[in-house]
Amino acid sequence: MQLTNRSKQVSNKEMTLMERAYLPAIATGMAITLKHFFKKKVTIEYPEVKRYLGPVFRGRHILKRDAEGRERCTACGLCAVACPAEAISMVAAEREKGEEGLYREEKYAAVYEVNMLRCIFCGLCEEACPKQAVYLRHDEFIPVFSDREQVIWGKDLLVEDMNNRYTREAWTKEEARTLDLRRANGEATNVVPRAIP
Amino acid sequence: MELTEFIIKTLTILVVFVLTLLIAMYSTWGERKVAGFIQDRMGPNRAGPGGLLQPLADAGKMFFKEDFIPALASKWLFIAGPSLAMLTALLASAVIPFGSTFRYDGVEVVLQGVESNIGILYVFGVVALGVYGIMIGGWASNNKFSLLGAIRAASQNISYEVAMGLSLIAILMMSSSLSLGDIVAQQHGGNWNIFYQPLGFIIFLTCSFAECNRVPFDLPECETELVGGYHTEYGSMKLGFYLFAEYINMFVSSAIISTLYFGGYNYPGMDWVYNQLTAAMGTTTGHNIATLIGTGVFFGKALFFVFFYMWVRWTLPRFRYDQLMNLGWKKLIPLAIINIIITGASVLFLKPFITSLLN
Numbered sequence: 333m334q335l336t337n338r339s340k341q342v343s344n345k346e347m348t349l350m351e352r353a354y355l356p357a358i359a360t361g362m363a364i365t366l367k368h369f370f371k372k373k374v375t376i377e378y379p380e381v382k383r384y385l386g387p388v389f390r391g392r393h394i395l396k397r398d399a400e401g402r403e404r405c406t407a408c409g410l411c412a413v414a415c416p417a418e419a420i421s422m423v424a425a426e427r428e429k430g431e432e433g434l435y436r437e438e439k440y441a442a443v444y445e446v447n448m449l450r451c452i453f454c455g456l457c458e459e460a461c462p463k464q465a466v467y468l469r470h471d472e473f474i475p476v477f478s479d480r481e482q483v484i485w486g487k488d489l490l491v492e493d494m495n496n497r498y499t500r501e502a503w504t505k506e507e508a509r510t511l512d513l514r515r516a517n518g519e520a521t522n523v524v525p526r527a528i529p
Numbered sequence: 530m531e532l533t534e535f536i537i538k539t540l541t542i543l544v545v546f547v548l549t550l551l552i553a554m555y556s557t558w559g560e561r562k563v564a565g566f567i568q569d570r571m572g573p574n575r576a577g578p579g580g581l582l583q584p585l586a587d588a589g590k591m592f593f594k595e596d597f598i599p600a601l602a603s604k605w606l607f608i609a610g611p612s613l614a615m616l617t618a619l620l621a622s623a624v625i626p627f628g629s630t631f632r633y634d635g636v637e638v639v640l641q642g643v644e645s646n647i648g649i650l651y652v653f654g655v656v657a658l659g660v661y662g663i664m665i666g667g668w669a670s671n672n673k674f675s676l677l678g679a680i681r682a683a684s685q686n687i688s689y690e691v692a693m694g695l696s697l698i699a700i701l702m703m704s705s706s707l708s709l710g711d712i713v714a715q716q717h718g719g720n721w722n723i724f725y726q727p728l729g730f731i732i733f734l735t736c737s738f739a740e741c742n743r744v745p746f747d748l749p750e751c752e753t754e755l756v757g758g759y760h761t762e763y764g765s766m767k768l769g770f771y772l773f774a775e776y777i778n779m780f781v782s783s784a785i786i787s788t789l790y791f792g793g794y795n796y797p798g799m800d801w802v803y804n805q806l807t808a809a810m811g812t813t814t815g816h817n818i819a820t821l822i823g824t825g826v827f828f829g830k831a832l833f834f835v836f837f838y839m840w841v842r843w844t845l846p847r848f849r850y851d852q853l854m855n856l857g858w859k860k861l862i863p864l865a866i867i868n869i870i871i872t873g874a875s876v877l878f879l880k881p882f883i884t885s886l887l888n
Contacts, residue, residue, distance in 0.1 A: 355731070358845065365567045365844040375571045 387500060387507070390453045390468035393446050394498050395490045398436055403491060404465035407441035414460035419450035436463075444490060448474050449483045469498055537631055537638040542623070545642055548828075549622050553776040554584045556835055560776075563839040591769035599762050603669040610666025611763065611770035617659040618777035624648035625784050626710045628794050628824035632813045640824060641710060648709035649701070652785060653694060656740060660686045662774065663742075663749065667759035678758035681850070682749035685739055688857040689746075693736035695865035696729045699872040700789055713793035718800070721792040728868045730790045732861050737782040739857070741775060744842040748850055783834030784827075791830050794823035 350356055376383050385391075396404050407424035425442035427435045434440075451474075457466045477483055492498055558573065558580060565572025573580030598607055625648075628640035645651055660683050667679020700722055704712045716722060723730050739746040750758035760771045787793060802822065807815035848856065 361844045362840060365840060368569055369563070369566045369840075371569055373566070373571050374569050377571070377574075 385470065387470050389470040390455045390458075392469050392472045392474045393451075393457075393485070393490055394467050394469050394492055395441075395444060395487065396465050396467060396498070397492045397494060400433070401494050402432075402434060402436040403440055404436050404463045405441045405444065406437045406439045406463055406465075407444070408439075408462065410460045410462060411457035411466050414456040415451075416454060416456060417450040417452050419447045419452075420457060421445050421447075441487070444487050446485050446490065447483060448477070448485055467498065467500070470500055471498075531636060533634050533636050534638050537633060537636075538642075541627070541631075541638075541640055542642045545622055545625075545627060546619070549619065549777060549780060552780050552832070552835070553773055554588070556776040556779060557587065557772075558583050559835070560839050560842075563836065564843050567840070567843040588769065591766050594765040596765040596767070599671065601671045602762065603671065606665050606669035607762075608767070610662055610669055611767045611774070612662075613665060614659065614662025614774040615770045615777075617655050617662060618774040618781065620658075621652050621655045621778075621781045622784065624651050624709055625781070625788055626713050626793055627827055628820045630816075631820055632816050639710060640820065644710060645708065647707045649697065649707050649712070649789075652709075653690070653697075657686075657690060659740075659774075659778065662771075663759050666763065666771065670759075670762035672762050674756045675759050675761045678749045678751070678755045678761070681755075682742060682759055685742070685746060685748060685853060685857075688854060689736040689739035689861070692732055692857060692861035692865050693740065695862060696732035696736065696868060697789070699726055699729045699865075699868050702869070702872050702876060709788055709793075713788055713795065716792040717795050719792075719795075719797055721790065721795070723790040726790065726868070726872070728864065729872075730786075732865050732868065733789070734786065735856075735861060737786060738838070738841065739853075741778045741782055741838070743775075743779065743838055745845040745847045746853060747847055748853060779838050780831065780835055783838065784831040786834050787827060787830035793830075794820075794827040796823065796826045799823065 398404055407422050409422065409424075412418075412420040412422060421443075422441045422445070423443040424439055427438050427440055453468060455468050458468055561583070562572035562580070564570075573583040576582040576586045598604055623642035624645050626639065626641040630637045630639050632638075663682040663686075664679045667675040667677075667682070670676070700712065701707065703722070703725060704715050706712060706715075712722075738744075742749050749755075750760075755761070760768055763771060799819070799822075803816075803819045806819045809815060810818065
């Protein structure tokens with residue numbers, strides 16, 4: 333049974349003089365390597381150049397605020413329950429009078445910590461959150477740690493900055509594809525690879 | 530020997546020595562860059578601009594590693610091995626003519642470490658001694674694999690030296706001189722030996738690959754078969770010396786190839802350049818600048834062959850040991866002998882015929 337038409341008949345013929353001389357074959361090989369020598373290199377020099385990883389990449393965590401700048405998180409703890417690595421911990425607190433501008437609902441997370449050594453970036457916290465408060469950013473990474481002090485990220489690093497809000501443009505495969513097409517056509521999008529904080 | 534001549538000679542030797550070391554050092558960087566470029570990578574580019582400080586970083590690493598001598602190794606010979614490899618590698622560059630002459634204070638000095646009338650014999654002697662560095666190192670390690678690697682290196686070098694010497698005889702028949710300076714001077718005016726000896730050049734090139742233990746003849750080093758090779762037991766700067774000696778050998782053999790076959794410091798149109806320079810700047814400065822241009826051209830040729838070594842390394846797969854021996858003894862030596870016969874016949878019959886036609 334023939335599966336493809338790429339198969340070649342094995343031949344045990346004596347080599348011709350040209351083949352035995354070996355030098356033409358060497359010259360062909362050298363030409364190939366020289367061609368590669370001048371080719372454009374495929375390396376992306378990582379810390380200086382960052383590649384766009386797509387709209388569904390799961391990078392660093394963010395605690396979203398709503399349109400008026402109030403924290404969305406109500407410290408329900410569903411993310412911590414969903415977390416398979418047990419990386420999330422939080423302390424809940426009750427909203428005082430006068431704090432309505434800071435927190436969206438009566439209960440909020442006074443402390444919200446993610447242990448970045450435990451986190452496996454599975455995105456289950458994102459899925460578990462009923463208040464759409466936790467997201468894994470698609471455009472930023474967790475920077476490399478050099479110290480154990482830097483491992484646990486608190487609210488100071490996690491809560492969204494209102495001056496530099498995080499938006500995600502595509503949510504499904506199809507949307508991502510249209511976005512890619514738009515980007516390929518040179519249309520501006522708001523995804524700009526940003527430096528690590 | 531006058532004082533000015535002595536000083537110029539000393540300076541030449543010093544400059545040649547330093548340049549040889551520098552070029553060998555940057556060959557390691559070049560090797561990795563070329564490897565990267567051929568494999569569509571960038572090569573080292575973190576240490577300094579374009580990775581230019583990489584050799585310094587490597588040398589620093591080598592120096593600070595533990596200098597270890599195995600308990601059952603022959604200690605004295607264990608140290609002598611890499612020293613010998615380094616010594617023989619550096620010795621050979623003494624007779625290579627790096628340029629024509631340098632004029633200073635009415636004295637004309639040849640830009641060559643030693644003007645020897647048996648220069649090429651000296652080179653061969655020193656290259657043959659190079660086997661000792663590897664053999665002693667492999668034997669002194671008191672390790673069967675190291676010894677096997679050393680034996681491979683020794684038998685390979687000795688086998689290919691025969692073909693190398695035979696391919697060279699054709700050149701000596703044409704030049705009727707053993708002095709490298711004479712051989713270069715005879716190639717003046719586009720009379721390069723490569724045009725007369727293409728077969729001899731290919732044989733010589735192949736043999737110099739084998740002599741330098743470079744791919745496709747790098748059988749002395751083999752992780753799968755020999756756990757490393759003749760330097761399995763070596764570490765720290767002693768290993769560094771072995772690797773460094775390989776690069777020095779590479780540069781020296783490139784320099785010898787360009788001396789013997791590519792006209793050394795000669796380049797097309799050098800007489801015109803010489804006349805322009807001497808007319809513009811006087812017979813001393815002009816002459817010296819013309820000499821320096823020739824030296825630059827010579828280094829360009831030598832460095833091209835260093836690149837060629839790397840280019841071949843990242844193109845060809847290595848030979849099997851029996852293929853290596855078959856190529857050396859059954860192909861290259863008969864070809865070299867045929868080349869000698871053809872050259873002899875040409876010198877005897879063809880050359881008088883052509884000269885009589887031309888006159």
